[in-house]
Amino acid sequence: MMKKINKKILVIEDEPSLLNALKDKLKQEGLEILTAKDGQEGWRKVCQKPDLVLLDLMLPKMPGEQILKLMNENGLIKKIPVIILSVKGDEANMQNCLKVWGAKDYLIKSNYTLEGIVKKIKKLLKI
Amino acid sequence: MPKQKAKKFNKRQPSGFAGKDLAGGERDFCQLVRWLFENSPSAVFLERLDGKIIDCNRAACKMLGYKRDELLSMNAGEIVPKKDAKEIFPKLIKNLLNKGSAAAQSKNIRKDGTVFPVEAFFKLTRQTGEPIVFLTVRDISHHKEVEKQIKAEKERMELYLNLAGVMMVAIDKQGKITLINKKGNEILGYKKNFLLKKDWFTTCLPEKNREEVRRVFKKCMAGKVKSVERYVNHVMTKSGEERLISWHNSVLRDKDKKIIGSLSSGEDITERARIGEDLSHIRVLYTSLVENSNDGVVVLQDGFVKFFNNQMFNMVGYTEVEAYSKPFLNFVADKYKKAVYEKYKAKISGQKTTSRYEIELIKKDGKSLPVEINSSPIFFEGRPAVMSIIRDMTKAKEIDKMKSEFVSVASHQLRTPLTGIKWFSELLLRDKASVLSKEQKDYASQISIGVARAISLVDDLLDVSHIEAGEKYNVVLKTMDLSPVIKGVVEEKAVAARNKEITVALSKECLKETLVKADKNKIFQAFMNLLDNAVKYTPRGGKITIGREETDGRIIYFVKDNGVGIPAHQINRVFDKFFRAENVLTLHTDGTGLGLYIVKAIVEAHNGKVWFESPARQSPGERASRGGGTTFFVSLPLAEAKEGEGAKPPV
Numbered sequence: 001m002m003k004k005i006n007k008k009i010l011v012i013e014d015e016p017s018l019l020n021a022l023k024d025k026l027k028q029e030g031l032e033i034l035t036a037k038d039g040q041e042g043w044r045k046v047c048q049k050p051d052l053v054l055l056d057l058m059l060p061k062m063p064g065e066q067i068l069k070l071m072n073e074n075g076l077i078k079k080i081p082v083i084i085l086s087v088k089g090d091e092a093n094m095q096n097c098l099k100v101w102g103a104k105d106y107l108i109k110s111n112y113t114l115e116g117i118v119k120k121i122k123k124l125l126k127i
Numbered sequence: 128m129p130k131q132k133a134k135k136f137n138k139r140q141p142s143g144f145a146g147k148d149l150a151g152g153e154r155d156f157c158q159l160v161r162w163l164f165e166n167s168p169s170a171v172f173l174e175r176l177d178g179k180i181i182d183c184n185r186a187a188c189k190m191l192g193y194k195r196d197e198l199l200s201m202n203a204g205e206i207v208p209k210k211d212a213k214e215i216f217p218k219l220i221k222n223l224l225n226k227g228s229a230a231a232q233s234k235n236i237r238k239d240g241t242v243f244p245v246e247a248f249f250k251l252t253r254q255t256g257e258p259i260v261f262l263t264v265r266d267i268s269h270h271k272e273v274e275k276q277i278k279a280e281k282e283r284m285e286l287y288l289n290l291a292g293v294m295m296v297a298i299d300k301q302g303k304i305t306l307i308n309k310k311g312n313e314i315l316g317y318k319k320n321f322l323l324k325k326d327w328f329t330t331c332l333p334e335k336n337r338e339e340v341r342r343v344f345k346k347c348m349a350g351k352v353k354s355v356e357r358y359v360n361h362v363m364t365k366s367g368e369e370r371l372i373s374w375h376n377s378v379l380r381d382k383d384k385k386i387i388g389s390l391s392s393g394e395d396i397t398e399r400a401r402i403g404e405d406l407s408h409i410r411v412l413y414t415s416l417v418e419n420s421n422d423g424v425v426v427l428q429d430g431f432v433k434f435f436n437n438q439m440f441n442m443v444g445y446t447e448v449e450a451y452s453k454p455f456l457n458f459v460a461d462k463y464k465k466a467v468y469e470k471y472k473a474k475i476s477g478q479k480t481t482s483r484y485e486i487e488l489i490k491k492d493g494k495s496l497p498v499e500i501n502s503s504p505i506f507f508e509g510r511p512a513v514m515s516i517i518r519d520m521t522k523a524k525e526i527d528k529m530k531s532e533f534v535s536v537a538s539h540q541l542r543t544p545l546t547g548i549k550w551f552s553e554l555l556l557r558d559k560a561s562v563l564s565k566e567q568k569d570y571a572s573q574i575s576i577g578v579a580r581a582i583s584l585v586d587d588l589l590d591v592s593h594i595e596a597g598e599k600y601n602v603v604l605k606t607m608d609l610s611p612v613i614k615g616v617v618e619e620k621a622v623a624a625r626n627k628e629i630t631v632a633l634s635k636e637c638l639k640e641t642l643v644k645a646d647k648n649k650i651f652q653a654f655m656n657l658l659d660n661a662v663k664y665t666p667r668g669g670k671i672t673i674g675r676e677e678t679d680g681r682i683i684y685f686v687k688d689n690g691v692g693i694p695a696h697q698i699n700r701v702f703d704k705f706f707r708a709e710n711v712l713t714l715h716t717d718g719t720g721l722g723l724y725i726v727k728a729i730v731e732a733h734n735g736k737v738w739f740e741s742p743a744r745q746s747p748g749e750r751a752s753r754g755g756g757t758t759f760f761v762s763l764p765l766a767e768a769k770e771g772e773g774a775k776p777p778v
Contacts, residue, residue, distance in 0.1 A: 015543050021550035028559070087542050095603065110546045110582045114553050 003030050007125055010034040010050035012042035014059050022054065025114040043067050046076065052125055053082045065093060068101045077102040081124045085109050170264040178203035190266055192238035206235050208242060223251045223260065244271045297379065298327045299388040300348050314395055316365035333363040347378060348386055371397045423517035427455050427471065428507055442519055444491035460487035460495050474504050474513045485520065497524050527595065534592040538585045545585060548578045580717055587721040591704060594728040602646040602732040606766045609641040613673065616654045624662050629669045636675040641682050642766045645733055653729040656722040657686045657759050663716045665690030681762050689756035693741040702727045735763040
C-alpha cells in the first residue's frame with residue numbers, strides 16, 4: 001500500500017477527464033488532493049494554502065495566468081510552488097510564467113506521462 | 128564654179144525665183160541650180176539608168192575620194208559592193224520606174240577601198256528627154272554606229288527589265304501597253320508580246336477597280352494631278368485571279384516635257400498581304416487575350432514599366448499616366464525589392480532562375496497585395512525586356528490562412544482527449560492490483576503506443592500550421608549552450624535505440640560548450656526529429672554517430688546513420704511537407720512526413736542551414752535506392768559570449 005504523504009496538491013483543470021486522471025494518479029501516490037474546475041474556484045482554493053499547485057492555463061471564468069499573477073502579487077508564489085500544465089502552442093507565455101510571475105515549471109501536458117508529472121512534484125516538494 | 132561667185136549668191140536674194148520672168152533670169156536660175164548642186168553638203172549624183180555617172184558634186188567626190196573626172200568615167204556599179212548591188216538594185220530600179228523615186232541603204236566603196244554604209248535617195252526625171260536618176264547619198268557610218276549602240280543599249284535595258292523581280296509596265300496616253308517586262312508577263316500569265324498595244328485597263332484590271340484607276344490615270348495624263356507615286360491595287364491575270372500589286376508610278380514625257388504616258392514598277396504583295404491579315408488577326412486575338420486576362424500582365428524594360436494590362440491597372444489601382452515609364456520597384460513592397468531586382472537582372476541576362484515566386488506589391492492606397500509573379504524574357508521594341516504574369520494571391524492566402532487556422536484549432540481540440548487517453552492507459556498499465564490479464568495489459572500498452580503517435584502527429588500538425596502562418600516560426604533566440612541540448616536529445620532517444628540494438632555514438636566534441644543564439648525548446652525539437660529519423664530508418668544493430676565541427680564562425684552538427692538512405696530521384700523532396708520516401712513506405716515504420724519540414728523551418732528560423740548526404744550503395748544490380756545510410760547536417764552561426772542575462776536553462 002502506498003504510504004500517505006502529508007502534502008496537499010491543488011489541481012486546477014477544467015477538463016474533467018484530465019482532472020480525473022491526475023486526481024487518481026496523485027491519490028495512488030498517497031498525496032492529498034484539492035481540485036478546481038475553473039479559475040475562480042481555483043483562486044479560492046489557492047487561498048486555502050495548498051503545498052503545491054498544478055495549474056492549467058486554459059480555464060473558464062479566470063485564466064490560469066491571472067491566478068499566477070495574483071499569487072505573485074501577494075507573495076503567495078514564494079510559499080506555494082506552481083507547476084503550469086499547458087497545451088502546446090502557448091510558448092509565448094512560458095517565459096512570462098517562469099521568469100516574471102514565478103512559476104517553478106512549465107509542462108506541456110501531452111508531452112508528459114502522469115509518472116513524469118509526479119516526479120516533478122516530488123522533486124519540488126523534496127519528497 | 129569659183130568660190131567667190133558662190134559667196135555673192137549667198138549674200139543677195141537671187142532674182143528669178145518665185146514666179147518672176149524666167150526668160151531673162153533663166154541663166155541666173157541655171158547658175159543657181161548649178162551652184163546648189165555643186166555646193167550641197169550631201170553627195171549628189173546624176174546617173175543614167177544603167178548606172179553611168181553623168182555628173183556629181185564636190186561632196187560626192189569628197190565622200191568617195193575620187194576626182195571628178197574619175198567619177199565621170201565610172202559606173203555606179205563600181206562604187207557599190209557587188210553583193211549589196213545585187214541585193215538592192217533590182218528592187219530599186221523597179222521602184223524608180225514605177226513610182227519615180229526610191230530610197231535605199233547600202234554601202235559604197237571609196238577609192239582607197241574602204242567600205243562604208245550609205246543612205247541614198249533616188250529620183251527619176253525625164254525632163255531632159257531620156258530618164259536621168261538624180262540621187263543624194265549620205266554617209267551614215269556614224270548613224271549606223273549610233274544605231275548599233277542604241278540597239279545594244281535597248282537590248283541591255285530589256286535584259287535588266289526582264290531580270291527585274293518587279294513587273295514593269297509602260298502605257299501611252301491612251302492607256303495602251305507600250306512596254307511590259309518578263310516579270311509582268313509572268314504575273315499576268317501572258318505570253319511575251321501578247322500584251323503590247325492592248326488596253327491596260329480592260330485587259331489587266333478587274334472590273335471592280337478599272338474605272339477608278341483609269342480615272343486616276345487620265346488625271347495624271349492631263350497633268351491635273353501629280354502622278355500618284357505609290358498606289359496599291361489589284362490586277363487580273365489571264366486566268367482571272369486577282370493579285371495585289373504595290374505600284375511605283377512615274378509620268379513619261381517627251382523632249383518637250385509633254386506627257387506621253389506612264390511607266391510603273393509593281394511588286395506583287397498578294398502573299399504578304401495575306402500574311403499581314405493573318406498576323407493582324409493573331410494580333411487582335413492576343414491583344415484581347417492579354418487585355419481580358421484575369422491575371423496582370425506587365426512588360427518591363429530597363430526596370431521601367433512599359434506595359435500594364437487592364438487587370439494590372441485594377442490590381443494596383445494606378446492609372447496609365449501614373450504607372451507607365453515608372454520604375455517597377457515603385458510598386459513592390461520594400462522587403463521584396465531586392466529579390467525582384469535580382470530576378471529581373473537574372474532573367475534579362477538569360478541566367479537560369481526560378482520563374483515563379485511570391486512577393487507583395489503596394490497598391491495606390493498603400494495596402495499591400497500578395498502576388499505570385501511568373502516572368503519570361505522577351506523582346507520589346509527590338510530590345511530585351513521581361514514580361515511577367517502577376518497573379519493575385521489574396522484569396523489563395525486567405526484560404527491558406529483559414530486552413531492553417533483550422534488545423535491549429537483542430538489540433539488543439541484533439542490534444543485534450545489524446546492526453547486523456549494517454550494518461551488513462553498509463554493508469555491501466557500500472558495495474559497495482561493485477562486485475563488485468565496479460566492480454567489486457569498488452570492491449571493497454573498498444574493503446575498507449577497508438578496515442579503517443581497520435582499526439583506526435585497532432586503536435587507536428589500544429590507546428591506546421593504555425594510555420595505556414597509564416598510568422599518566422601515563433602522562435603525566441605537567446606544565447607545558450609547547445610551541448611546539453613544534444614546530450615538531452617541522445618538521452619531521450621536512448622531507450623528506443625537500445626530496443627533496436629542501435630549504437631548511438633556521441634563524439635567528444637559534442638560535449639564542448641557551444642554558444643549559439645537559439646530557442647531551446649525548438650532547437651531541441653529539431654535535433655530530436657533528426658535523431659528520431661536516424662533511429663527509425665536504421666535497421667537492427669545499426670550505428671548512429673553524432674558529431675560536431677567548428678568552422679568559420681559556424682558550428683556544424685551531423686547525425687550519421689547507416690540505414691536505408693534516401694532514393695536518388697527523391698532527394699529534392701525530402702524536406703517537403705508530408706513527404707515520405709518510397710523506400711520507407713514498405714518498412715513498418717510510421718512517420719508523418721512532417722519531421723524534416725519542421726526541422727528545416729526551425730533551423731532556418733535560427734539563421735542556420737540543414738542539408739544531407741546520402742551516397743548510393745556501391746553494390747551493382749541494386750536499384751539506385753541508396754541503402755548506404757544518410758548524414759544530416761545542421762549549421763548554425765556561433766554566438767559571442769553570453770551577455771549577463773540567462774544562465775544555462777535547466778534541461
